[in-house]
Amino acid sequence: MAVQALWPVLAGFLGAVVVPLAQRIMVGIGVGIATFAGISQLLERLRELIMDQFVGLPLEVLDFLGLLQVDRAITMILSAVTIRFVLRGLDAGGVLRKPVWKGAA
Numbered sequence: 001m002a003v004q005a006l007w008p009v010l011a012g013f014l015g016a017v018v019v020p021l022a023q024r025i026m027v028g029i030g031v032g033i034a035t036f037a038g039i040s041q042l043l044e045r046l047r048e049l050i051m052d053q054f055v056g057l058p059l060e061v062l063d064f065l066g067l068l069q070v071d072r073a074i075t076m077i078l079s080a081v082t083i084r085f086v087l088r089g090l091d092a093g094g095v096l097r098k099p100v101w102k103g104a105a
Contacts, residue, residue, distance in 0.1 A: 039085050043078050050074055 051074075054062065065071075 039082065043082060047074065047078055 051071075054065070
C-alpha cells in the first residue's frame with residue numbers, strides 16, 4: 001500500500017526533473033552536431049583552397065615545402081581555429097552559449 005502512494009510522487013519527479021533535463025540534453029546535442037558539421041565543412045573547404053594554391057609549383061619548391069612540413073603546419077593552424085570555435089561557444093559550465101556577432105575587432 002505504501003508503494004502505491006509513491007507512484008504519484010515518482011511520476012511528478014520524472015515529469016519535473018528528468019523530462020526537461022533529457023530535452024535540454026537532446027537540444028544541446030542537436031545544436032552541437034549542426035554547429036560542428038557547419039564548421040567542419042567550412043574548415044575543410046578552407047583547407048582545400050589553401051592546398052589548391054600549391055598546384056603548379058615547381059617540384060623543387062614542393063620538395064622544400066615538404067621538408068618544412070608546411071602541410072602539417074596548415075593542419076595545426078586549422079585545428080587551433082577549430083578548438084577556438086569550440087571554446088568560444090562554451091561557457092564555464094560546458095554549456096553552449098548563443099553565438100553573438102561582435103563585429104570586426
